[in-house]
Amino acid sequence: MRLAGRYRITERLGEGGGGTVWRAVDELLHRDVAVKQVRAPSGLSHTERAEYHARAIHEARAAGRLSHPSIVMVHDVVMHGDEPWIVMDLVPGRSLDKVIREDGPLPERRVAEIGLSVLDALQAAHARGILHRDVKPANVLIGPDGRALLTDFGIAVPAGRHREGWADLAGSPGYMAPERLRGEPEGPASDLWSLAATLYTAVEGEPPFHRSIAAAIAAAVLLHDPRPMVRASPRFAQLLLAMLDKDPARRPAPQVVRRVLEELAAGPEEPGERPRARLGRLLLGGALVLATGVAAGLGAWRLTSSDPPADAAGRFTAIPEPCRSLTRLQIQELLGTRADSDKETAGCRWIERVSGENRTLIVRYRIPSASVRAAAAELAAQRAAHPAGSCSDRPGLADEAFVCDAPDPASRTATGTTVVFRTSNLIVHVAYGRDGDRAITPGDRSVAIRAAELIRAGLG
Template identity: 35%
Template sequence: MLDLNSLKTIGRYEIGKKLGQGSKGTVYLGTDPYIERQVAIKIYRLPNDNVAKEVKKYKKKFFTEAQLAGRLLHPNIVTVYDADLYEDLCYITMEYVDGATFDKYCKPNTLLPVEKVLEMVFSVCKGLEYAHQNSVIHRDIKPSNIILSSEGQIKITDFSIAYVKRSQPTLETGIFGSPSYMCPEQIKEEPITERSDLFSLGSVLYELLAGLKSFDGENEYAIMYKIVNEDPPQIFDLRPELPKIIGEILDKALAKDPSERYQSAMDFAYDLRLALHDVQNTPKESLDSELLNYIQALPFFHNFTESQINEILSVTDVIKVEGNKTIIQEGEIDDPFYILISGQVVVRKGKKVVTTLEKGQCFGEMAYLTGEARNASIATKNECILLKFSSTLLDGLSEPIQLLFFKNFTQTIIHRLSGST
């Protein structure tokens, strides 16, 4: 068996000082001599098991982190470069981030300014939104898995127990994650979703603001009991100076029922941005600019340029609507149409549900195009963020933008007609 303490190289990589030790492996600072760059090397030891089936299973688990994180290329996610086996060891090489994990800023005497905390968690939301869009759920969001670099960048790391939605069911049963940051459904071994990560992130936000864990106890069982059955101490009892919206954000992120939580990381980020606006009195223009990259990734805007989206954001309304609220009423004469930024809406004709629309889709465009009464009712299934357009607004946009809207309306209508036949 190889002695990690005396190991100087692994594969082509030179091993330097130890950066950290976890239950799943040890992380070292390393060097890639081929391209002369520093890397972080996470080394796992294969189980001392004579059963070939178990060793094979462990290897498969090990490569999960490399396969998942390696396909996630985002400024707020640590980049994975390589993964391999070396004698009785497995190792992953990844981007080395010089900085500190969020743990450092979760203690009463090292708390950061509120606006800095909101900016940091906003960046985590951006990384999680990207991962979730790629069907990856992290399942272990906690302060020690998020890094604030010396240059001020936020990086999510450690996808070792992540889950790929719609993949083959290869995950073993049991409880995964770190007890203080688990969501109720993880503890109860119920299905997890993107909202599970958002509960964990809510716990991280609470700790960054309070300097205390949202759920703590004498042992893991006491902690898990509190997560399922109790609410955390009110943040205003610890930080009475915080704006009201921060309490509302924490209440929503830490809701026991997943349907009452934020439905997407984008939804979470939107409220963080509003809170940041309250704290810093940030002008609307700078808030709108944060939406740009996200909106560019929505299907409806795939053929719009950045400058065209900026023009749209300068005049349109971005609205947030609670779940189970009617947006469009069948039979009414009105011309606004909408594009879903996040959430879902349900389309009904009479009492019959026709379809459910997802983020990136538009609705209400037929009444705008024809000038006729609405032929269906549309209500939010859960909390939604929408772009709202009127005929006056669209008519005031430049001609190339109007043409793109009409082109995409046509494609949307054709797609819906083809799906109904």
């Protein structure tokens, strides 16, 4: 089959909700190209179908004006069999979703590199007033040299234009920003939300709102928190959760996203180990404070140095809301079932009573002073108050942290582990306890430490 008398179709490369991609030979220029056969949604009237095709042609031509090393170039749009076909560069390699499916989750450093390339592409498109509207792993191509390119601007739209009805629902629900699903106006922040969902999938191995059917996915995007991240470092998790905020006004700005990704991409990576972001690295330009409503609901997240001068003023002026330290899904992950929160003075308690062990998690905050030095001194005093040999340091968790194999008296449980850490001038106590055998197990320590990691990630 030939298109427009010059593009000879040779083989099918892939298929998705928006159409089928074919390999073809441009017989005029004697080169291989990729051609996307645009498929209109089913159930459209003749008029709606014609409108869909007209928009696809218009928007593909708009995307054809984009020229950037991280964007798959659109060369032509032709009509064949009453359907538009979009002619693009043929990029050898695999799509990101295929890489994840075949190789598993990617190292965090590599995901950050991919994120920077896609961010470059999006900012180039946004500068021309074009939204991509379908950023997802299937539309990120990884070339043989490792370079990541963004493709398929087939449902792209000029920024500020609002589509209605069937046209607004084009795309994959797990990677569509909440405002799109709500039928609200979208903007560059919508593409960045989709980028965050894509990077989340790359580092965790599954999407943030994975469900079995499309309707459940859309409901999760609108109503639920992302699944807890278990492979990402606290720094990366903090960034992605902020980008996935359901309110576009609270998402971090592109320049902030870029700075964090640059730091993560330049970070150390030990063979065979999960990369850990360097929590103490000072971002370019100094401390950045952004108001967000991240999934943990802690209000303010901060991208700042975790190792300021000892006599510096701390960054916390008020105690965070303890019962919003952890999401419902995180509590379910930690305790094995749902548990209601019970607010206490400067703290919060969750208890599950299904297992018969009364598994209990307690979180408490304290700001002893506006001074970092004073907070560090108090943490040292608390460390010294425990019997010798009962506690061990936990480097990398926060500015300072230690773990003690002893139940918190307030938990009223027989067995438990307590984690105490300091971030700036805030001291955080995380205690996990249970009834039953008094012998502390690695699982007890794991629950307490994991809870502390999640809280630290939310605090920023």
